[in-house]
Amino acid sequence: MNQDYLSVAQKSSAVFSTNKVLRNTYMLLSLTLLFSGFTAALSMFLKMPQMTYLISVIGGMILAMFVLPRFANSSAGIGIVFLITGLLGFGLGPILTAYAALPNGGNIIMMSFVGTGAIFMGLSAYVLLTRKDFSFLGGFLFVGFLLVMLAAIANIFLQIPALSLTISAVVIMIMSGFILYDTSRIINGGETNYVLATIGLYMTIFNIFISLLQILGIMGSDD
Amino acid sequence: MNWNELISALALAMFIVVLYPVAKNKLKDNPRGTTEDWLTFVVIIGAVMLFVGVLLMSL
Numbered sequence: 001m002n003q004d005y006l007s008v009a010q011k012s013s014a015v016f017s018t019n020k021v022l023r024n025t026y027m028l029l030s031l032t033l034l035f036s037g038f039t040a041a042l043s044m045f046l047k048m049p050q051m052t053y054l055i056s057v058i059g060g061m062i063l064a065m066f067v068l069p070r071f072a073n074s075s076a077g078i079g080i081v082f083l084i085t086g087l088l089g090f091g092l093g094p095i096l097t098a099y100a101a102l103p104n105g106g107n108i109i110m111m112s113f114v115g116t117g118a119i120f121m122g123l124s125a126y127v128l129l130t131r132k133d134f135s136f137l138g139g140f141l142f143v144g145f146l147l148v149m150l151a152a153i154a155n156i157f158l159q160i161p162a163l164s165l166t167i168s169a170v171v172i173m174i175m176s177g178f179i180l181y182d183t184s185r186i187i188n189g190g191e192t193n194y195v196l197a198t199i200g201l202y203m204t205i206f207n208i209f210i211s212l213l214q215i216l217g218i219m220g221s222d223d
Numbered sequence: 224m225n226w227n228e229l230i231s232a233l234a235l236a237m238f239i240v241v242l243y244p245v246a247k248n249k250l251k252d253n254p255r256g257t258t259e260d261w262l263t264f265v266v267i268i269g270a271v272m273l274f275v276g277v278l279l280m281s282l
Contacts, residue, residue, distance in 0.1 A: 050227075051227065054227055054230060054231060054234075057234075058230070058234045061234070061238060065238075065241055104282065107282065108282070111278050111281070111282065115274070115275065115278045118274065119271055119274065122271075122274075123267070123271070126267065132263070134260075134264070135253055135254055136253055136254050136255060136256030136260055136261075137253075137256070137264065138249040138250075138252075138253035139246065139249040139250030139251075139253045141249075142242065142245060142246035142249045142250070143246050143250065145242065145246075146239055146242055146243065146246055149235050149238060149239050149242075150239065152235055153232050153235045153236060153239075156228045156231055156232045156235075157232075169272070169275070172271065172272070172275060173268050173271065173272065176267070176268055176271045177264065177268065180264070180267065212275070212278070215275065215279070216278065216279065216282060219279050219282070220279070220282040
């Protein structure tokens with residue numbers, strides 16, 4: 001009998017802990033997305049040059065890969081997450097300015113924004129409602145991401161528009177997989193650090209938005 | 224090739240080098256999915272691409 005009580009108590013403690021990670025992740029994710037929107041608007045207002053995007057993405061990735069993991073368990077980790085997401089948002093400014101200058105630019109940006117939100121919310125809702133375990137996707141997604149980066153390097157030299165479009169479509173597929181994988185890890189207890197969970201989900205949203213912009217920009221242009 | 228493209232290529236190469244061991248570990252450690260698991264994943268990704276197609280058509 002005592003063992004039953006202990007088991008129920010342990011289970012409810014694990015569920016409470018998972019819900020806390022999920023709640024904190026979504027709270028921090030919402031705040032970082034708002035902050036990114038603010039820094040993107042600031043960058044557009046300051047009319048930053050195109051080079052800003054490249055510098056911001058490289059800086060953001062270096063911070064996310066090498067600095068954040070060291071501070072993920074301290075309050076400094078939250079500050080670093082805001083620094084990374086603010087930097088990435090700032091880098092988006094010149095890209096958004098360039099798309100806004102296209103004939104159908106405003107519409108393309110709005111569609112990419114709405115599309116990214118719908119994909120993220122739809123996939124997250126699926127995992128949260130079914131509580132399905134997508135941990136089997138880990139190796140496949142990481143290898144797929146490496147292959148996409150190799151293709152992106154090749155296309156820097158080859159400059160083939162069709163390959164660029166294919167890379168963007170595959171990035172959307174892989175990032176959608178990462179949303180399933182990351183969310184499933186949070187609800188199944190595989191990820192207990194909400195700072196790392198937030199940056200993982202933020203990166204998927206950022207990549208889907210950029211890829212959608214590219215696809216809609218190429219296919220939606222008149223020439 | 225300009226400086227932007229060269230820096231982009233170098234940055235991507237650096238990320239590949241850093242992420243390669245992570246990918247290798249994930250391949251080794253992650254559980255294997257059943258046919259049903261993979262089918263679910265394919266259907267979901269198919270739905271996402273269908274949605275992107277709808278977005279394109281509504282432009």
